[in-house]
Amino acid sequence: MSLARRRRRTGALIALTVLSLLTGACGKGDGGASETRAVNGITYDLSPEQSTRIHADKVDSIAAQVPAAIRQRGTLVVSGSVGATPPLGFYATDDRTVIGSEVDIAWLVADILGLKVDHRTADFAQNFVKVDSGGVDAIVSNITVTEERKEKYDFATYRLDNVSLEVPKDSDWTYTDRKSLAGKRIGVTSGTNQEQLLVKWNDQNVADGLPKLDLAYYQQNNDYYLALASHRIDGYVGPNPSAQYHVAAVGQSKVIATWSGAGDALRAEIAVLTKKDNGLIGPVQQALQYAIDHGTYQKVLDHWGLGGEAVKQSRIDPPGLPKRG
Incomplete structure (x- = not known):
């Protein structure tokens, strides 16, 4: 199996593992995976046909x-x-x-x-x-x-564009402002506005004499979630829609802050x-x-x-x- 195929299968399995924790199965695909699931009152069509599009x-x-x-x-x-x-x-x-x-x-x-x-x-x-x-x-x-x-x-x-700071559910970390990030290890995807925002805040923190922020980079979104679950990172900053879904579906993490993707600069x-x-x-x-x-x-x-x-x-x-x- 190619590397791309393995990554794709890993991602799909994690997504379906998340979905298997939810209620409301309405059908089965050829592989036996439930093709409709519900979370927070929304029913998600997981089928390749997407007849509900x-x-x-x-x-x-x-x-x-x-x-x-x-x-x-x-x-x-x-x-x-x-x-x-x-x-x-x-x-x-x-x-x-x-x-x-x-x-x-x-x-x-x-x-x-x-x-x-x-x-x-x-x-x-x-x-x-x-x-x-x-x-x-x-x-x-x-x-x-x-x-x-x-x-x-x-x-x-x-x-x-809303982004969220997601942390392990048992974390006692309270986020107040950018200074709360000082000295933390945070997962973020390279090249994104989330990274740009964190780099800016880190520069400001260092100028204020605070400990440096440690940014962690992985290849795939599921790698970030695995790192979060194993406490290898203190938090993950990513798109708010994915964070909210992940928190609701898995129940092993929580969102402690949400911002505009530009921070305080603009909407x-x-x-x-x-x-x-x-x-x-x-x-x-x-x-x-x-x-x-x-x-x-x-x-x-x-x-x-x-x-x-x-x-x-x-x-x-x-x-x-x-x-x-």
Whole structure:
């Protein structure tokens, strides 16, 4: 079995182990894994078929604005990262099909543009490489708008960016402010706005004469959760949707702080990312706004328990996280 296949299976097994702790099984897949589970009043469809996915009709006036090469191809090629924990992006019960809220947002946009989704998987950094090379049209993968990224890419926002500090359930650590992080070992994914925020706070702490923050990096989301469970890290800073789901499903950790992905600087937002000035971001933004105005957008977020992170307006290239330094 290839390394990628082993990682995929490990992630899927951990996700399904999480889900096996929940109530509300409604069906079985070919592998015997339950294909529908409920947590916090939300029923999650884990099947590869995704028959419960929210769809929208094509809007000709918006679809006509899609660059000709993409219209003629008939597909929107989207890159995204896959973790072990719902609801953002994870593997279905067949251990092959990528499902989750980010996939459904991609499909919603593609529906309105009259396209099908061709979903490609990559780790976080490789998503950007794929866009740079022209291998994909867009990234839909919990990407935060930043001023640095805006120099190379365009954005159309579709969700608030909230991040959480998750710690072991038996931890007696009380978070007050950035100074509470001094001397702690914290897991974070490289290249994310979470890392940028922690690096900034660490610099401020060191300038104040406090102990240095120890950042821990792993390959996969499930590695962070294993490190958290074994107390090899004091906490993990990651997307709030995944943290809240993991806490509710497993019951071995807790969230002790939640922030905007920009900290106190501004209200950070998650967005679809495309190569700059390639003509695609305009119709993507219009498709998102159409979905917002007509209710299908809210249905997608509610479907994955993310209704509280909805935006009222999709914006192109809004103010993003400031550049480092």
